[in-house]
Amino acid sequence: MKIRMILILFFVLLSIVAFSEDRIIELEVRGNEKTKDFVVAQLIGYREGMVLDIEQLYIGKRALEDSGLFQDVYISVIPVGKDYRLVVEVVEATSIYPYVGPFMAIGIGDRNLFGLGIDAYLGLRFFRLGDEKLWDFLPIPQLFWGGPVAGIRIPRLFGSQIDLSVQGYLFREVPWYSVADFTELNRVTLSSVYRFETSAILLRLLYESGSTEFADDDSSEAMSTEGVLGPDEFNNLMIGVGYSYGDATNYERLRRNLYGNTFIDLGYVWDLPEGSGALYSRIFAEIGYYHRIIAQIYLLSETSVAVTPFGTPPLTQRFFPGRDVWDDLSFVPRHYIEETLHVGIPLTGGFGLAMTMDQAVFIPKLYLKGIIGDRSAVDDRIVIGAAIGLGLRWNTPLGISLEPQIYLRERAQYFKFNIEF
C-alpha cells in the first residue's frame, strides 16, 4: 500500500513537471519567397509540441544561418494559450552561385533548388593551363573538352540530422601532378554526415574507374614499371568512415579553436594487369588549431597525418602531401606527417590593424612548412622537407579572395596563387 502511494505520488509529480514545461505547438515562417516552410522547420529542428529549449533553438538558428540559404534569420515566440508559436523571420540569400569544382571544372549551382533547400550544381571542364608558357613562367590557357561533373547535397534529410550528398563526374585528360595523366577518370561518391553537438560522423562510398598514362620520364617510368603507383587501368570501390569535430568552416569565430577530422578507408581495386583484385586501407587525420594572439593577429596550425596500413591504393587515393610546395616525386609516401604554421596580420583597407575579420582587406602572412615521410614510390628512404613562405591575401569587394604566395625551399622557390570564392 505504501509503495503504491509512493508510486502514485511519483507519477503525479512527474506529470506536473512534464506538463509544466513551455512547449512550441506551431511554427510560422515569414519572409520566405522561394524556400518552403518545411525546409526551415527541418533546419531549425521543429517538432510540434517540442519543449521551448534555448539550447536547441540556438543550434537550430545556427543551422539556419550556416545553411547559406538566408542572409538574416530572426526568431521569436508568441504565446498561444499556455503554449507558444515559434516565428522564424528570414531574409533569403541569392541561391545561384558560380560553381568551381575538381580539376578546374566551372559551372553553376543553386543552393536552394525549387525552394527545397537542396544544393545542386553542374560543371564542365573546358579550360586548362597548358604546358606552353608565356615569358617562361605564365601558363597559357587552352580550351578543351574535359567532361562534366554534377552533384546534389540534401541537408537534414527527411527532418533527420543527416546530410546526404552525391557527386559524379566523367572526366578525361586529367593531369595527376607531374606523375601521370588519366585519359579517363570517372567517379561517383555518395556520402552522408550525421551531426551531433559540435561533432559529426561521416560515411562515404566511392566508386571510380580510370585509365592512366604515366609521365614519360625516367623516375615515373621506373615507378610505373615497378607498380608502386598502382595499375594503368583500374576499378576502385572504397568505403570510408570519418569523424570530425569543431567548426572548421568558421574557425575564426572563437579566440582559440581546435577542429579536425579523421578518416579510415577500406578499398578494393580490381582489373589489375595481373587480372586479380587487391584490398587496401588508408587512414588520414587533420588537426587545425586557431589562436587569435591579439586584435585579429592570429596563428594557425594545420597538421596532417597519413598512414597506409596495408595494400596499394590506386593512384587517385595515394597521398600527395604538400601538393604544390613539395616536389611531387620526392614523396608519394605510404606514411607521413606534415605541419603548416602560419601567422596572419589582418589589416583594413587603409592598412590599419583590423578590429574584426569583417574589416580585414589585406592579410600579410608568413608560412612555415615541414614534412617527414617515406619515399615508397621510389625507394625506402625517409625524407624530410622544410619551406618558408610569404603570402598576401586580398579580400576583394567582389567577395573573391586572392592570395599570391611565394615559398623558399631547399635550393628552389615556388610561386602559388590561391583564389577563394
Place this chain on the structure above:
Amino acid sequence: MKKLALALFMLAITLSSSFAQVTLTFWHSMGDYAKLPLDQLVAEFNRTHPGIEVRATFQGTYDETVTKMKTALLVGAGPDLAMVNIEHIQIFTQDNSLMQLDNLLAADPELSPEDFVEQFWPAIIREGSAYAIPFNISALVLYYNRDLFRQAGLDPDRPPATWDEMEEMARALTVVDARRGRTLQYGLLWAVDHMFYQFEPLVWQSGGDIFTEDMSQCLLDSEIGKETLKRWASWFDEGLSPRDLTVDEGVQSFMMGRVAMGAMTSGGIRYGLENLPWDLGVAVLPMNKEKATTLGGGSLAIMNHVSEEKREAAWTFIRWMVQEKNTLMWYERTGYMPVKKSALDSLEIQLIWRRFPQLKAPIDSIPYARPRPVHENIIEIRNILFNTVERVRQGVEDPETAFLSAVPRVNELLK
C-alpha cells in the same frame, strides 16, 4: 502640339516626383569597431526604403561632435539628424537646435514612450519633452581578466559582488616585484575620466547623491561624498589601482593583461571579445551599500531646421533603427543595450547570451541604472569635479577636504 508639350511636361513632373529621393545627412560618433555595424544598419535601411537615402558620417568623439555641430549649425550647414550623447542633449535644446519629438511620437501608432526601457527614457527628456530617441545606451560594468583570476586562484565565474570582495580580490590579483619595489600587475582600474562618468556610481552605491533632484545644489560635500572619495583614494594609496596612469593608459594596460579588472562602458564588450588576447569576463558593478550603475551613450535626434519632408524621413529612419530586431543586432555587435522592452523579453536576446554570455551583465545592471545628471553647464561642472578627484588620485589634495572647496564652485554654476 501645345497639348502634347504640356502632357510631356506633366509626365516629366510626375516621373521626377515619383523617383524623388530624400537624402538625410546623419552625423554620429561611432568610430572604429562600432562604425561597421552602424554602417550595415544604415545600408540595410537604405536598401529597404527606396525613397530615402541616409548618408552617415563619423564626426569624432561625442565632445568633438558637439563642437562640430555647434559650428555647422551656426552657418546653416548642420546635419539633418545626429547621434547626440544623452548628456549633451541639453546643450542643443537650449539653442533650439533639436526638434521636440512629442508630436511625432503622439502621431505614431507604432512607437510610444512605453515601448522603451523605463530607465532609458528619462535620459532624453528635457523639461517634460522628448528631444531624442534612445539608441546606443551603455552602462558602466566591471570588465575582468578571467585568465588572471585563474592564475591568482580565484574563481573566474564568481566576480566580486561587493566593494569588500573587490578589494580582497584586487589584493590577490596585484603582483609586486618585491626586489625592485615595482608593481608588475594591478588588481583594479578605477580611474575617472574628464566626463566624471566612473565616479558617479560610486557615490550612488554608497547611498548618496551627487546633486539634488532639481539640480540646484551639489551634494558631494556630504559625509557620504567624503567617505566615497576616501575609499576610492585608498585603492590608489594601497597600490591596487595604478596611480600614475590616465584612464586611456589604464585601459591599454588592462588590454595588455597588466590590470586584472576595471569599470568600463558596456559599449566595448564585443570589441573586447574580438580583440583581447585573454578571456574576458563582464559583471555587474560591485555594490557598496546598494547596487547602482551609470547610463551613458547616445540617442538619435532630428535637427529643428529640417523640412517637413526630411522630418518624416528622419522619423522613419529613427523608428526603423530602434525596431526590436535592429536594436538587438546593434547590441549583439557592440554591447550597447537594446532600447525596447520587447527586446529585453525576446527569445533572440537569450540566444545572444548563449553565444556571448558577457553581454548579459549590462542587461542585469538595468534595474540599478541611473541616467547621468544633466545641466546646461554640465561640461564646466564635470571639469571641476574631475579636477578635484584627479588631485586626490595624484595625492596632492586630501580626500577629507577636497569636495569642500569644489562644491561651492559647482553650486555657483548650478544657479
